[in-house]
Structure formats: C-alpha cells, structure tokens
Amino acid sequence: MKPGHKPFLQRLSADAPLLFILIAMVVLMALLLPGRFLASYNLVNLANQLPVLALLSIGMMVSMLSGGINLAIVAAANFTGIVTALTMDWLTGGAAATAGLPVILLSMAVGLAACMVIALLTGFLIAWLEIPPILATLGVMMLLDGLSIVMTRGYTLSGFPPFVVEIGNGSLFWAIPNAFVILVLVILALHFVLNRSPFGFKLYMLGANPRAAEYSNIDTRMVLMKQYALSFLLAALTGFIMMGQFNSVKANYAESYVLVTVLACFLGGINPFGGDGRLSGIVLAAVILQTISSGVNLLGVDPFFVTAMWGAIILIVIAVSHLTGRHSIQAMIRALGLGRDKAAARPETKE
Amino acid sequence: MKLFQRSEFYLVVLIALICIFITSQNPNFLTLQNLYGVLRSASVNGIFAVGVLFVLILGGTPDVSFPAIAQVTQYVAVLALIAIGGGNIALAFAIAIVLGAVMGALNGIIIQIFRVTTIVVTIATFNLYFGMLYVLSRGDVLFEVPRPFHDFGGTLLFAREGANGAVYGLSLLPVLWLAVMIVGWFILRRTMLGRSIFAMGGDEVSAVRIGVNTFAVRLFVFSFVGALAGIAGIAHASLVLSAIPNSIVGVELEVIAAVVLGGASLFGGKGTVTGTMLGVLLFAILRNGLVLLNISSYWYDVTIGIAIILGMSANAWQQLRARRNQVNVAVEGEAP
Numbered sequence: 001m002k003p004g005h006k007p008f009l010q011r012l013s014a015d016a017p018l019l020f021i022l023i024a025m026v027v028l029m030a031l032l033l034p035g036r037f038l039a040s041y042n043l044v045n046l047a048n049q050l051p052v053l054a055l056l057s058i059g060m061m062v063s064m065l066s067g068g069i070n071l072a073i074v075a076a077a078n079f080t081g082i083v084t085a086l087t088m089d090w091l092t093g094g095a096a097a098t099a100g101l102p103v104i105l106l107s108m109a110v111g112l113a114a115c116m117v118i119a120l121l122t123g124f125l126i127a128w129l130e131i132p133p134i135l136a137t138l139g140v141m142m143l144l145d146g147l148s149i150v151m152t153r154g155y156t157l158s159g160f161p162p163f164v165v166e167i168g169n170g171s172l173f174w175a176i177p178n179a180f181v182i183l184v185l186v187i188l189a190l191h192f193v194l195n196r197s198p199f200g201f202k203l204y205m206l207g208a209n210p211r212a213a214e215y216s217n218i219d220t221r222m223v224l225m226k227q228y229a230l231s232f233l234l235a236a237l238t239g240f241i242m243m244g245q246f247n248s249v250k251a252n253y254a255e256s257y258v259l260v261t262v263l264a265c266f267l268g269g270i271n272p273f274g275g276d277g278r279l280s281g282i283v284l285a286a287v288i289l290q291t292i293s294s295g296v297n298l299l300g301v302d303p304f305f306v307t308a309m310w311g312a313i314i315l316i317v318i319a320v321s322h323l324t325g326r327h328s329i330q331a332m333i334r335a336l337g338l339g340r341d342k343a344a345a346r347p348e349t350k351e
Numbered sequence: 352m353k354l355f356q357r358s359e360f361y362l363v364v365l366i367a368l369i370c371i372f373i374t375s376q377n378p379n380f381l382t383l384q385n386l387y388g389v390l391r392s393a394s395v396n397g398i399f400a401v402g403v404l405f406v407l408i409l410g411g412t413p414d415v416s417f418p419a420i421a422q423v424t425q426y427v428a429v430l431a432l433i434a435i436g437g438g439n440i441a442l443a444f445a446i447a448i449v450l451g452a453v454m455g456a457l458n459g460i461i462i463q464i465f466r467v468t469t470i471v472v473t474i475a476t477f478n479l480y481f482g483m484l485y486v487l488s489r490g491d492v493l494f495e496v497p498r499p500f501h502d503f504g505g506t507l508l509f510a511r512e513g514a515n516g517a518v519y520g521l522s523l524l525p526v527l528w529l530a531v532m533i534v535g536w537f538i539l540r541r542t543m544l545g546r547s548i549f550a551m552g553g554d555e556v557s558a559v560r561i562g563v564n565t566f567a568v569r570l571f572v573f574s575f576v577g578a579l580a581g582i583a584g585i586a587h588a589s590l591v592l593s594a595i596p597n598s599i600v601g602v603e604l605e606v607i608a609a610v611v612l613g614g615a616s617l618f619g620g621k622g623t624v625t626g627t628m629l630g631v632l633l634f635a636i637l638r639n640g641l642v643l644l645n646i647s648s649y650w651y652d653v654t655i656g657i658a659i660i661l662g663m664s665a666n667a668w669q670q671l672r673a674r675r676n677q678v679n680v681a682v683e684g685e686a687p
C-alpha cells in the first residue's frame with residue numbers, strides 16, 4: 001500500500017500521542033506563564049521561530065526515509081548563507097545592504113547552486129561509493145564548516161538589504177510571518193512529493209527494503225541522489241531564512257540543531273532504519289520542541305538546565321513510548337484490522 | 352586476508368605519504384621531539400577511540416556520550432583531590448573509572464530495556480550529563496589542578512635535552528594509551544567476552560541462540576566505554592592542567608570518524624584495535640602537519656573533512672571491488 005494512503009482513522013491515531021503531548025505542553029506552559037504564553041505576540045514569535053527548526057527537521061527526515069542521516073544539514077544552511085552573502089558583497093563592491101533585487105536573486109542563486117554541488121557530492125559518496133551516510137555526511141559537514149570558516153575567517157558577516165531581512169522577519173499577510181508562510185508552502189509541496197509522487201513511493205520502498213526496491217527495477221542510486229538533493233535544498237532554504245532572521249551569517253550558527261533535529265525525528269516516529277515516517281509526525285514533533293524551548297526561555301531557566309532537560313525528555317519519551325505508546329497503539333490497530341502496518345510485514349529489526 | 356585488502360594497509364600508506372610530504376616541507380616533523388608531541392596530543396582521543404571501537408563492534412549506532420562522561424568524571428576527580436588536599440593520581444583514576452563505568456552502564460541498561468538505537472540514548476545522556484555538570488558547577492573553571500596531575504602529566508621517559516636546551520621525552524600519556532589498547536586487544540581477541548561482542552555485532556538473534564547473555568555483554572561494553580572515558584578525562588586534565596566544563600565535548604564526531612576510518616564497520620561485528628590506532632594517528636599527524644606547514648588553523652576542519660571523504664572513498668571502492676570479485680567467483684563455482 002502506498003504510504004499516505006492509509007485509512008483516516010489510522011492516520012489520526014498514529015499522530016494521537018504527539019497531539020496529546022503537544023496539548024499537554026501548551027496547557028502546561030499556559031499555566032506556568034499565565035497571560036504570557038498564549039498572548040498573541042508570543043504566538044507570532046513562535047510562528048517566526050518554528051520554520052528554522054521545522055525545515056531542518058523535515059530535511060533530516062527526508063534523509064532518514066532511506067535509512068540514512070544528514071549530519072551536514074546545519075552546516076549546509078550556514079554555507080549557503082555565507083556563499084550568498086559573499087557573492088552579494090562582491091557584486092556590490094562591499095555594500096551588500098544596498099543591493100538591488102536582481103543582485104540579491106543572483107546571489108541567492110549562486111548560494112543555492114553551491115549547496116546543490118555539495119548535495120551532488122554527498123549523493124555520489126552515498127549512492128555510488130556506498131559509504132555509510134552517517135560517515136559521508138560527517139565528512140561533508142566538517143568540510144563545509146571548514147570552508148565556511150575559511151571564507152569568513154571566523155567573522156560574522158552582517159548587514160543585508162531589506163528584501164533578505166523581510167524573508168526571515170517580515171510579514172506580508174497580516175501578522176503571519178513570511179517564514180511561517182514559506183514553511184506551510186514547503187509542507188504542502190513535500191506532502192505531494194513524498195506521498196503522491198513516484199519519487200516518494202520509490203523512496204519509501206527503498207527504505208523499507210533496498211533489495212526488493214532494486215529487484216523492482218527502481219534506480220536506487222537516482223533515488224538516493226534526489227533524496228539528498230531534496231534534503232540539502234531544505235537546508236539551503238533554511239539558510240536564506242536564517243540570513244533574514246539574524247541579519248547576519250556565521251560559520252557555526254545553530255550548530256546544536258543537528259542533534260535537536262535527530263531528536264525531532266525520533267519523537268516524530270521516523271524509523272531511523274528507513275521506510276517509515278510521516279510528514280505530520282515530524283511537523284508535530286518540531287512544534288512540540290519549539291513550544292518547549294520558547295516556554296522555558298520565557299520562564300527564564302538556565303540554558304544549561306534546558307540542555308539537561310532535553311536529555312531527560314528524550315529518556316522519558318523512550319520509556320513512555322516503550323511502556324504504553326506507539327507500539328501498543330499500532331498493535332491495537334492491527335488487531336482491529338483497521339489497516340495494515342508496514343512494521344507488521346517486516347521482521348523485527350536489530351535494536 | 353590479503354594484505355592489500357585490509358583498510359589498515361591503506362591507512363598506513365596514506366599516513367606514510369602524508370609524513371613524507373610534511374617532512375619534505377619541514378624536516379622538523381621527523382624529529383623525536385615532534386613525534387613524542389604528536390603521540391602525547393593523540394593519547395586522549397586514542398583512549399576514547401578504543402571505547403568507541405567496542406561500541407561499534409557491538410553494533411547499532413555509535414555512542415556519542417563519552418565526552419560528556421569524561422567531562423563529568425574529570426571535574427569530579429579534580430574537585431575530590433582538591434577537597435582532600437592532594438592525594439595521588441591513582442585515586443583520581445579510581446574515582447574517574449568507577450564514576451565513568453556507572454554513567455556508561457546507565458546507557459547500556461536503557462538500551463537493553465527499551466530497545467532504542469544507541470545514538471538516540473547517548474544523545475540524551477550526553478545532554479543530561481553535560482547540562483547537569485554546567486548547572487551544578489555553575490560553569491566554574493578549575494585552573495588549579497592538584498599536584499598529582501602535574502606530576503603525572505609532566506613525567507617524561509627517555510628524557511633528553513633538545514638542541515634549544517628544552518628537555519623532551521616520552522610522556523606517560525601515550526604509555527597509558529598503549530596499555531588501554533593492549534587491554535582492549537586482549538578482551539576482543541583472547542576472551543570469550545570478546546567473541547560474544549563480535550557475535551552480537553554480527554547478528555544479535557544468532558548470538559542469543561548460541562547462548563550469549565546479551566544483557567551482561569552490553570552492560571560490560573557500555574561500562575567499559577564509560578571507564579575509558581574516565582581514564583581519558585584524567586589524562587586530559589594532566590595534559591592541559593585545568594578542568595574546564597566544556598573543554599572535551601565536541602571531539603565525539605572526530606573520534607568516531609577516526610575509528611571508522613580504521614576499518615570498524617558502522618553495522619557491527621567488524622573492527623580492530625590496530626586500525627583504530629592508525630585512524631587516531633592520522634588525524635593527529637594532520638593536525639601537527641598543519642602547524643608545521645604554517646597553515647592557518649582555519650583549514651583544519653577542511654583537511655579533516657577531505658581526509659574522511661578520501662579515506663572512506665578508498666575504503667568503499669576497495670570493498671566494492673572485493674564484492675564484485677566475490678560474485679564472479681560464485682558464478683564460476685556454479686558452472687557445470
């Protein structure tokens with residue numbers, strides 16, 4: 001059965017634990033921060049901060065659908081921003097803030113092209129040389145971080161034209177941030193790519209069973225190439241939004257997000273061995289993480305305590321999902337015959 | 352196995368080429384003084400790497416929590432020695448090893464009970480340990496490490512006077528690294544426990560059926576990684592003579608990369624102590640080479656990235672060819 005064509009009831013129940021956690025978190029934050037968390041300015045703030053985490057998490061999820069991982073995702077976002085900024089700087093002779101629209105678009109195209117070259121390199125390493133994705137993307141990550149530092153000499157480049165700042169910070173439609181609009185459009189597009197297109201179908205199939213995919217005459221290498229191109233494309237998009245939001249670019253911005261996106265994938269029920277994972281799950285997981293992070297930020301908690309809390313939350317989620325969560329819900333669905341689950345047809349994977 | 356089919360062989364060739372290149376640019380590379388320095392700076396990562404090797408052989412994904420464990424054990428051991436006003440280095444090691452083993456064991460227990468991928472659990476414990484260390488220590492840096500750390504880090508074997516009058520020699524840290532490697536090699540190659548680790552990495556279900564106690568083996572491996580992280584933490588404190596709460600974290604990906612370059616499989620069941628040592632040495636030599644060639648440290652990440660990509664490509668290419676040859680042999684064998 002095509003992923004995404006599952007019965008409505010099953011789709012809803014698969015996301016039920018996440019929806020429950022989200023509601024619990026929102027209620028908790030609203031109680032801890034009366035009148036502040038649910039205030040309209042905070043909600044706008046949330047909508048403004050969500051896209052970076054959500055887009056990176058979706059990019060990570062795309063790489064995980066075939067059982068891979070993309071550790072270079074944040075490095076690629078920074079790299080794209082830096083190449084764009086430097087191109088703009090060069091084209092305007094050092095006055096990037098005054099760049100006109102054609103120059104801006106040209107610079108962004110150069111940044112995107114640079115990111116796509118890296119995507120092709122990564123895809124080649126994984127698809128043709130069959131290097132384990134965790135290692136290939138680790139090498140690419142170090143390469144990109146290094147190139148970014150060399151290009152900027154470790155400095156922060158700042159001061160971009162209003163158009164770039166608008167992408168990250170402005171709002172064209174009432175109070176809805178542009179970045180959030182971009183996120184919604186990306187989710188819609190990704191929904192069609194993953195759940196309705198032949199590529200999406202092949203990608204899930206490759207993840208579920210690479211050998212079966214190969215014997216079904218699927219060009220697995222081409223699928224892998226496209227998959228990493230898509231993952232890096234999402235990273236580049238995030239890079240543009242980050243440029244606007246910070247009005248600056250730097251080699252190591254948001255580095256800790258790599259692990260947070262892995263956490264989002266885990267929370268969102270993405271199978272790290274591939275073949276299983278819903279877009280709705282990852283989006284909900286990103287919203288939950290952003291809610292928690294904004295909430296504790298408003299509470300004024302020690303940031304290192306927040307670090308410790310992330311760890312504790314993962315361990316709690318692991319324990320809860322093991323004891324009550326996902327597994328038993330899926331087992332119940334199978335027992336009721338509400339739909340066939342992929343996991344049912346597959347033998348137990350290691351770990 | 353044929354020599355040229357082993358990843359160790361390619362690593363030795365790669366390291367030799369790099370050494371020749373660096374020496375041709377700066378003859379100071381091939382002096383005893385410099386080589387002692389390379390070994391000394393590689394020791395901490397080298398000790399970590401032996402632990403990472405065990406986890407990779409066990410299978411699943413790599414452990415990333417070891418730098419946080421080292422960070423915590425180092426801080427606690429230094430605090431403890433300050434509190435009793437001296438003590439000796441053996442006590443510091445004992446504290447670090449016991450504490451590290453307990454912290455590592457927690458990883459193993461969680462993985463065994465909840466059946467979750469190692470990397471997810473260890474990301475969680477990394478954040479938990481590191482965050483709690485910062486909260487409890489308030490980020491205070493301990494610049495005054497007690498005397499025993501100075502003594503341990505400063506002891507030199509085969510000491511002699513260099514051309515410029517400075518005394519140089521082999522530090523105790525590489526000796527400690529060597530001891531850890533010998534213990535690691537002995538466990539992996541000469542004990543039932545080692546065979547069980549390889550068996551679980553090859554196929555956990557088969558391992559259960561031949562009677563391997565998977566819980567005991569997993570508990571051992573993760574406690575061992577924790578204990579080694581403790582040892583590395585003390586070694587690091589003796590090297591830099593301070594305990595800074597964030598001075599070790601960040602090495603995790605480089606150490607994992609070194610172990611995998613050394614031929615350990617990310618899919619478990621494969622890996623050698625020799626290869627691991629070569630992977631660690633490669634990175635240490637690269638770092639040293641950049642300094643000797645007067646190249647800005649900005650280029651370090653680029654060089655490491657390229658080294659990982661090239662090393663892995665060579666390794667993968669050779670594996671692909673080996674697999675193709677195997678297929679041919681099988682087809683020939685079936686011919687009537």
